[in-house]
Amino acid sequence: MKRKNNAFFRWFYGEKDPYLGKVEMRPQPKYENKPSDLREAFRDSMMRDRIYDAEDNATLKIFQKLYRIAAVLFCLILIGILLVNVSWLPRYGQASNPVNNEVSARYIESGLQETGAVNIVTGMILDYRAFDTFGESNVLFIATVTVLILMRLDKEKKAPAKKGVPVYTKPADELTVAQAHDRIYEPKNDVILQMVAGFLVPIIIIFGIYVILNGHLSPGGGFSGGAVIGAGLILYLNAFGFEKTERFFTEKTYKWVCFFALTFYCLAKSYSFFTGANHLESGIPLGTPGAILSSGLILPLNICVGLVVACTMYTFYALFRKGGF
Amino acid sequence: MNVFTYILMGFLVICAISVTFSKKLLNSILIFMSYSLIMSIIWMLLESPDLAITEAAVGAGVTSVLFFVTLKKIHAMVGEEEKDEEKK
Numbered sequence: 001m002k003r004k005n006n007a008f009f010r011w012f013y014g015e016k017d018p019y020l021g022k023v024e025m026r027p028q029p030k031y032e033n034k035p036s037d038l039r040e041a042f043r044d045s046m047m048r049d050r051i052y053d054a055e056d057n058a059t060l061k062i063f064q065k066l067y068r069i070a071a072v073l074f075c076l077i078l079i080g081i082l083l084v085n086v087s088w089l090p091r092y093g094q095a096s097n098p099v100n101n102e103v104s105a106r107y108i109e110s111g112l113q114e115t116g117a118v119n120i121v122t123g124m125i126l127d128y129r130a131f132d133t134f135g136e137s138n139v140l141f142i143a144t145v146t147v148l149i150l151m152r153l154d155k156e157k158k159a160p161a162k163k164g165v166p167v168y169t170k171p172a173d174e175l176t177v178a179q180a181h182d183r184i185y186e187p188k189n190d191v192i193l194q195m196v197a198g199f200l201v202p203i204i205i206i207f208g209i210y211v212i213l214n215g216h217l218s219p220g221g222g223f224s225g226g227a228v229i230g231a232g233l234i235l236y237l238n239a240f241g242f243e244k245t246e247r248f249f250t251e252k253t254y255k256w257v258c259f260f261a262l263t264f265y266c267l268a269k270s271y272s273f274f275t276g277a278n279h280l281e282s283g284i285p286l287g288t289p290g291a292i293l294s295s296g297l298i299l300p301l302n303i304c305v306g307l308v309v310a311c312t313m314y315t316f317y318a319l320f321r322k323g324g325f
Numbered sequence: 326m327n328v329f330t331y332i333l334m335g336f337l338v339i340c341a342i343s344v345t346f347s348k349k350l351l352n353s354i355l356i357f358m359s360y361s362l363i364m365s366i367i368w369m370l371l372e373s374p375d376l377a378i379t380e381a382a383v384g385a386g387v388t389s390v391l392f393f394v395t396l397k398k399i400h401a402m403v404g405e406e407e408k409d410e411e412k413k
Contacts, residue, residue, distance in 0.1 A: 012347070211378060219378070224375055227382035
């Protein structure tokens, strides 16, 4: 293929940086191949060649050729199978498709009377299919716990105390090192970022709260609003640093918020697992459709999901950055 | 489906291909971010604004930020102090 010597293509292939020399910045040092690096990189393959005697081993050569042919064949067969399967799908938007059954008709026709939610989607995911959403919230929580296990650093890693060996220096614990490391690479007190964040963060968070609270009336709901709030919190953290966010959000806050939200959800909706996804009367009046205090349990459940999602997003970011709060 | 949607779909394909072929990791993350933004506009045109909000917040916001942090952790984005240390 003939490469166009355009400025855009040169930028795309990484040959030219349009800001280099025009904007005040330091260019990156050129990457150099050191012989020791090369030896390190090829050590495994050289070792393997020596063990299997690769130059004189006829079986190995045949196997390697066959392996390549088989890989290409396998890819082609897989592509073929998938394309054939797609051609068997019914055409989009036809009335006889299996999607158009009595379930969706029931949801659309009597969803408003049965759930009281103007937004049918929310009525589905938080009333008819509330146990699905409960599973989703738990998946998010489990994901956070996994990241916590992988990336969390201990606050106090005690040095092994031996008798007769006095410990002169206190070993720097991992979290402090990570914090110092984080502080070096983070531009502190960036004025532009702080001004913009001080202006934008309240708007973002208010929009998120609006989306959560109006989940049963307008598009959106717990997950969308929670994600918006989480993004706002991350922006705040980036602009003002961990000291400011730790005044209102610590590990304890995360634990208690997630505990209460998930427990409330569990108490409200986990009976579905025992009744075979059948509905029980909650006894809460549905109210007038369109009012903010309507549609029974949907509003509190939306708030729970939003809290879990917002805290999860923020926790992910904090854990990725320095392995703790 | 109007012309605007087709243009956006074309952008999606271009983004998806150039993410894999871009040489610098930072460039591919930025292209991935723009993919999410275009996708959220397409959700808007397909009349599902709730998905558009989620896509813009999660796809373009949180995921890209997590990618940036990961790049920093594996030292693919070099900080200025680190460069100074290397020179010394």
